Amino acid sequence: MQQHWQKQGYLFLASQNISLFGTMVTGYAITWYISLATNSGLWLALATVSTLRPQILISLVGGAWADRYSRKWLIMGADGGIALLTLGLALLWAAGIREMWLLLVFAGLRSVGQGIQQPAVSSAYPQLVPEAELTRINGLNQTFMALTTLLSPVLGGLILANFNLYWAFMIDIVTAVIELLCMTKIKLQAVVAASDEQNEATLAAGLKYLFNNTVLRRLFTINAAAYLLMTPATILSLLLIQRKFGASVTNLTLQEILWASGSIISGLLVAKHKQFKNNPRVFALAVGGFAIAMILMGEMPNLVLYLLTMFLAGWSAPFMMTAQAVIIQTTAAPDFMGRTFAAYQMGSNLMLLIGSLLLGPLADVVPLALIFASCGALLLATAVWYFQTDK
Template identity: 35%
Template sequence: MKKPNWKSSIARFLTAQTISLLGSSLVQYAIIWYITLSTSSGKMLTISTLCGFLPQIMISLFAGVWIDRYDRKKMIMLSDSVIAAATLLLAAAFFTGHRSYWLLFAVLAVRSAGTGIQTPAVNAIIPQLVPQEYLMKINGINSTLSSLMMFLSPALSGAILTVAPLETTLLIDVVTAVIGVCITATIYVKPYEQKAAEKNEKTEGKIKNSSLEDIRSGFRYLKENRFIKRLLIYQITILFLISPSAFLTPLMVSRTFGEEVWRLTASEMTYSLGMVLGGIVIASWGGFKKKMNTTLFAGAAYGLLMIGLGIAPVFLFYLICNTMIGITSPCYNAPITVTIQENVPPKMQGRIFSFMQIAGSCALPFGMAVFGPLADMIQVQRILCGAGILVVLISLSVKYNLLRCAYKL
């Protein structure tokens, strides 16, 4: 049987992931808003936030091993199916009158764990679908589609909740998940050489079935590969420092420019719009020839724009800087993803992408834990300016050291 064209395969794969992401985003917003409006409790929102973060962090290490060991397409389909099944059970419970907040928290935890598997699996499977020279373009398109869904989801979710109960939104997610799984099932995924490697190891008596041993081998690879190790450290540091721009800007807007809801909405929408534009930019441009130059340049630009947020004299200037920050985000992230896809062995990519996901899942909340209380003692503008200066200096200082390591890969 003739193998399908790779462009057809990746188009169907991205379509499936976009449809699935739309449903997931609708439900994520709907659940959080339902808890917010029905309880007005900071404690309940804290619990829901923990349910959204902790399972993803806890499962990511093992998820990387599973992604490297098993069929990645099946892992994506399985995680999507489990999330859909949990969402369907929640919808059934609400339809029958069992409206428990703890059920909501349980489903948020299941969805978080599923995302902890699905996200690195998607990043790891793309090189099996796409020729290496097109990886930047495809990752840029994927970033654009994801950003577009995140841009549309709040408005769509709000519109649905105004005319229908929560369980209707839950059913939409189930339908989109089923569509996504069915499309993914039709895609041919080129296998990598993991099977042959396992066969050789079995012959030599070296095979190890322990997931913990596989995790240790991932850490050994990270320790021995100086470039990937330093890239991970840089990623953790930058995500920690940019957390004020991710979490504290609504507080700054309300304190400085006014407490009107439209201002907070404009702040969120301009960032999402910027991410859509940034995805289009990186997909069409492709970045600098030396990919890490693109990431480091975007990191430095992000820092400068954080300073711009901090010194913004009027709200319009703030919105322009916020949009530009959104544009830099895909230009920062896409080259990192492509660099890992190109340089890390396929049998190790699941674990490395999981390490990157853990870095993001830990660094941002930790940054908020540090900068959040600080915002009650000093102006948010000063925090943004100080953190922005550090982001610029770190991005420029690691440029040559990180790039030298990259060219030795």
């Protein structure tokens, strides 16, 4: 680890969050456009499938590449490709070609790029940041992500209410260019395998390594269950607030603002810690807190109380995401880091996809409050199980 890591580490952190901001502005604008135009759980499920399925198919390949090739150039190539796709869609939109299916195709193509980029980004942090500072840097990352979550829906909502999607696409392109310029200043050394056998960058070798590691196997088990059971809060909350409190951009924006506010405050608290004493228990408690908030969401009689539950769920997220990221970054071997994060990404997206396919159409025939309460109760039981396994 280089002696003066701060400049490289913080520049990398800033570049990825700048890019994320543009991506999220575009993502919110597209999702809300589809949601407000259709008011359909099926269409939201289709949008989710388009976003997640390509990542699931490509992520392990992306992880293997992150363990074999330059992570810097993988990040830059993927983000540059996504920017070109965004420019193409912006030009179509400006020309008046605004079919709904184009948004689904676009989401799918962007998903391929993200499936390549994300394992390389996640596995690059331990190369740039000392182990003792990983909790702090991941906490700051969660804070910046929460701030992005606070600002991007506001901007996305303003664009959707006053202009059209073309301007959301242009913001994504500009932020991608800034990220690429920052990345030219980042120095990432090639990963050196511990042995020739470990250097075999195959999908099978990565999965075998994951399942032979007790800590990672247990983490991935609860992570898969959690992402499946969190689907109502992450996907169907758009429908819940529309059906209970009114279909408006203002309500959707307020929901994201309260979630982000909780995440920003707790993210700053996480960043104050150099290290958690017990990352698995922090993760379990955060999942349990999220579960309780989700149970309450469907039962809130008015908008103010509902937004309070979103604040509580947002509060839990930085503890959850930081703890699991540090567990992976401090447990996985450097030459298996990319494939480990790719497997995590694939499992998370697969569970979200399954949850969306099951619960999206179900939300059109079953009360949303029942779906939220049932999944929340199961998620709470899962958190209790994981907490007990750490004893």
